[in-house]
Amino acid sequence: MADQRAARSVRSGWARRVVGCAVVLLLTLATPVQASARAAAVPPVTVPALSNWxxxxxxxxxxxxxxxxxxxxxxxxxxxxxxxxxxxxxxxxxxxxxxxxxxxxxxxxxxxxxxxxxxxxxxxxxxxxxxxxxxxxxxxxxxxxxxxxxxxxxxxxxxxxxxxVPQYKERGVGVCACYVHISTAWLENLVRDMAYHKLNQLLLELKVKSDAHPEADTWGYYTRDEIRRLVALGEKYHVEIIPEINSPGHMDPWIQNRPDLQLTDADGVKQPARLDITQDAAFTYYTSLIDEYAQVFTSGSWHMGADEYMLGSDFAKYPQILAYARARYGANATPQDAFIDFVNRVQAYAAAKGKKLRIWNDGLTGANTVPVTAGTTVEHWLNVTTKPSRLIAQGYPLMNAAYSLYLVRGGFHTDTKALYDQSWDPRSFEGEKLASRAGVTGAKISLWPDNGRGETENEVATAMDPALRHIAQVTWGSAHPDPTYAEFTARGAAVGHAPGWRDLTRVPVAEGTYTFRGGAATADLQVRRTADGYVTLRSATSGGCLEVSGGKLTLNVPLDPGVEVTESPCVAADNLQRWELESVRGGYRLVNAITRMAVHVTDAGRLLQYPPDQEPPSVWQLTIH
CATH class of the missing domain: 3.30.379.10 (Chitobiase/beta-hexosaminidase domain 2-like)
Known part of the structure; x- marks a missing residue:
């Protein structure tokens, strides 16, 4: 029935585009053969839509x-x-x-x-x-x-x-799994759906567990084997997976335990999110991470971020940066020149490894005398002084990563309907609409984890579906293939998800009260399914719900390994009380929906969260009451 409704929707949309009321009347009176011929002329339903048939x-x-x-x-x-x-x-x-x-x-x-x-x-x-x-x-x-x-x-x-034939060569999705972990199953679904809709580029800002710098291996990382499997899937499905380690700002996932590499302000205060670009050791550290990533990523590009280095501050608080710039580029140099110098040094290092550099646009304020190296791709997300047309005129490949295309976890979501209704296309940058596609490589939607506790992965996936189909449409073909947004969404419903896509909202057990036995722990817990496909676990004796709480919070999430799982008053809106029951041989693992760490039971019966490569997840046997 869904397929029939979608087909009727497309046919009715075609009629509105092509004919007026008088011709609609004639169609009503047409012979069956004539009506069949007209129906056959309508292109079959696909996303992106076929531009000719x-x-x-x-x-x-x-x-x-x-x-x-x-x-x-x-x-x-x-x-x-x-x-x-x-x-x-x-x-x-x-x-x-x-x-x-x-x-x-x-x-x-x-x-x-x-x-x-x-x-x-x-x-x-x-x-x-x-x-x-x-x-x-x-x-x-x-x-x-x-x-x-x-x-x-x-x-x-x-x-x-x-x-x-596609209109743009870069058609993508960006995902920041740089603080709050995102499961590999979710990322695999994304790769499959991207390929199904002819999207070809996935930017992943994430942390790969480091052998060279184990002090950086705080949680949020992926193992090398996990990344190799994901990259292999991308290669099979023609999705290039481009890694990003954001620098020299937003480096706290890497240098929070390396104060020697942190930028120090004029008051002597260390900045754990900012790399000290005046140090040779900082550049050596960053390029060593590029070398480690090259062992698992096969992409011909490297994204270094380069955004928001002075977020919430300014160069004046760091006089050593101006001194560094003048020592390298003369008395007229600006602090911004030191920043561009770091970008260009990374570009040269990446190029020597056969990789093209990509950066965000907001650091290109025009306050520099040193230009960014030619050929560096600029991903434009923020309206700043240097406009898209200027960047193109300077010869930089330009990708549209507009803020209007963002999905902020637990916050702002792109308004796909409004973009569709206004026939948005990749020429429409923040602050400027270009007359031509020349110089524009394409566009992408972006998922950021600014409030990791705000939404679960499954909620994000649901919100991302229409945005993903829309970016696929506007980067491949026409910006407005159907008269209404409702008809465009019906088109997406008709084609569905990619083969091999897994329904991650499926709960493997029925609701009810179960005895959970895992190692030295036993508890009677009431299992209730949540709307987004997880479960809450309510104690049959105390009435409290299992929750992860305690330890250091990052983006409102307790991401420290070893944090205890406790019982707290049940709150329906508290995502930290949502759990995935992961089917494994012999029973189930309990994985927190937000932290993505599994429950490990100690010999003393304590329940602690850990990454699976640090402590083995406990396997729970369930017996229904």
Whole structure:
């Protein structure tokens, strides 16, 4: 029924665009053959929408005898991924063969001479068989994403053809998992959904557990194996995962235990979030982190952030920075020149490692005499003195990461409906609307964890869905493919989520009262499902709810390992009282919905939260009353 409603919505939207009331009346009186022909001319429903569709008679039918035909190695890699996804989507095992296409088959071809399609475009032809042709492997892959969306709605695809080429080369999502941990299952879902909607770039600001600097391994980190698995998934699905360690500001996740690297103000006060850019040791420290990340990330880019270095302060409080700048660049140098000097030194180091540098725009205030190195990509999020048109004129590749596209966890959320209604596109920067796409690499939505306690991962995922589909649409094709936002959201509902996407809101046990046994701990707890797909655990004896509290708070979250899990008065709005019951061999793990640490039971029966690589999560057996 949802698919039928979506199809009716798209058809009604087409009628409003093309005809007036008088013609609608004529359509009502048209013969069935005429009505069918007009319906066939409507492009099949996809996100991003197909910008052109040439309808033909008949349809392609996918069924038990369908195969995937792919001759050359690049096409076979695409075919193997498609076969995996068809199986994950419930279409069974579809064989991949080299030749001999017949009716019902899917034929994937990679033809480098099809240069009109670029590196990511494709041509799709639907008839007795379905053909996807592209100049390269990535384009062929995107053609199969369109096919998967069509098969998510029906095993029949209208006969016709389309040539589908993106308008922008960078189509992305940015996620800051730099303070509050985000589960790898959530990130894997994101990668799959990004690829399904033809998004190709995921910026991850996060902490990888460091061997070189174990003093920095406070919680919030990912293990190398976790990142390798995520990067491998991104490579399979043509999503480039670009790492970021923000510097020289926002460095507290790394240098809170390194006062020797912290910037000191004129009063002698250390600044744990600011790296002292006048020290060679600070540059050596930062580049050593780049080297460690290069062991697990394969991206050709490095994002150093470079935003908000003087947030809440100013250079005048740090006279050593001006002295450093003048020593390097002469008497007319400014403190900003020292900042740009650090950026350029990181750029040179990254370039020597084969990586292109990316930075945020707000540090480019125009108060510098030293320019940022040419070729550095600037991601524009804030309206400052140096406007987007000026940056483009200076030759910097410019990505639109506007604040209007942000989702702040527990705070501001992008108004996707308003953006859609005003036909927002990547030329619309904060503070300036450009007349041309020239120099604009693309756009992305961004998720920031400013109030980590404000929303759970599952709540964030729900809020992000429409924003993700919208950014996919405006970076690939038309900014306004449907007359109304309701019709655009119906389009998204019709295609659904990517094959292999996991419903992380599924609770593996029924509500009720259970005896929990884990190691030396036993408790009778009432399990209640929350609206966002977690559970609360209420003591059957005291009436209190299990909660993590205590220790140092970061973004309103107790992120210290070893913090005790206690019983507190039950508060429905307290996300720290929400738990994930993670199914494992022999029972369940208890993982806090916000801290993402699991419960470890000591020999004395105390319940403590720990990262799984520090203390083994306890496995709980549940017996219902």
């Amino acid at each position: 040439r309808a033909e008679q008949g349809s392609y039918s996918f069924g038990p005898g369908s195969r995937i035909v792919a001759r050359d190695p690049a096409a076979r890699r695409v075919a193997d991924t498609l076969a995996d996804d068809l199986r994950a989507a419930g279409h069974g095992t579809v064989p991949v063969v080299r030749r001999g296409a017949h009716a019902g088959d899917i034929v994937i071809g990679v033809d480098p001479s099809a240069s009109r399609l670029g590196t990511e475009g494709y041509e799709l032809r639907s008839g007795e068989s379905l053909l996807v042709t592209a100049a390269g492997e990535t384009g062929a892959f995107y053609g199969t994403r369109t096919l998967l969306q069509l098969l998510a709605q029906s095993d029949r695809v209208p006969a016709g053809s389309t040539v589908d």
